[in-house]
Amino acid sequence: MSLQINFESGGTEVLSRVIEAYGFHTKLALADHLGIASSSLAMRYKRDYFPSDIVVRCMAETGVNLEWLATGYGDKFNEVSITFLRLNKHKLVDGQLFEDGVISLDKSLFPAGKSLPNQGMYVNDGTAYVVECDFKETYDGMWLVQVAGKSSIRTLTHLPTNMVRVNGSNTTFDCSISDITVIGKVIMTIEC
Structure with missing residues (x-):
């Protein structure tokens, strides 16, 4: 038919x-x-x-x-879409995340052997990021975080005694990991 x-x-x-x-x-x-x-x-x-x-x-x-x-x-x-990873898409504007639909990324964009996100999201602030929101612990690297009610992509570096150095947005500061809300780990950056 x-x-x-x-x-x-x-x-x-x-x-x-x-x-x-x-x-x-x-x-x-x-x-x-x-x-x-x-x-x-x-x-x-x-x-x-x-x-x-x-x-x-x-x-x-x-x-x-x-x-x-x-x-x-x-x-x-259909079965062809199995090669695509569907992610909720968000715009990051002035520290706020806004829903922006859904995006499909070809799974071949991800390096071989690297796991795909279980609960991922696509965040765009001029640069696009694939963020994994299903994580057990934080470690050094780029993360989507919320600081004082504002969301942003920051580099976290763990320091002794549960402290973390937060770097990005033209500023660096040290704080307790409990002083920030960690939303997810950046697993891929896509230059737009």
């Missing part, structure tokens, strides 16, 4: 599945991600035409299955 797409109607349902595929919760988040005005997206909902340009972009960025995206039938992700 071949895939049948009606290009004259059904766009509203397709756009709702696009929002789901990205992991967004609102139409506004999708409009922001696509770089279009919310009124333009609202018009697409109203006209109900099949949004082929958005569908192609969504497939490329998330690895979602075309059949599911276009019709609602079939698996959301």
Whole structure:
């Protein structure tokens, strides 16, 4: 059976599945991600035409299955998507983490023998980071931390007596490890 797409109607349902595929919760988040005005997206909902340009972009960025995206039938992700690692995407702006959908990274980007994140997230502050949030203890290296309510990527160096040197954002200070909240370990940096 071949895939049948009606290009004259059904766009509203397709756009709702696009929002789901990205992991967004609102139409506004999708409009922001696509770089279009919310009124333009609202018009697409109203006209109900099949949004082929958005569908192609969504497939490329998330690895979602075309059949599911276009019709609602079939698996959301097919066997090809097994080669992709899906991570929740976040923007880091002025010390705040904002949800920014989902990203699929090809597993071949990770060095051979290196384990993939169990509970990972993708964080972008101009440089992109893959962060593993499932960890048992901290050790020296780059971490996503929260200091005084502000999130940032910092280098931690353990010192004697449960102290840690926190370096980054043009400042260095020493404190007790309990004075900061460690969110996750940076396992990969991607220069944008």
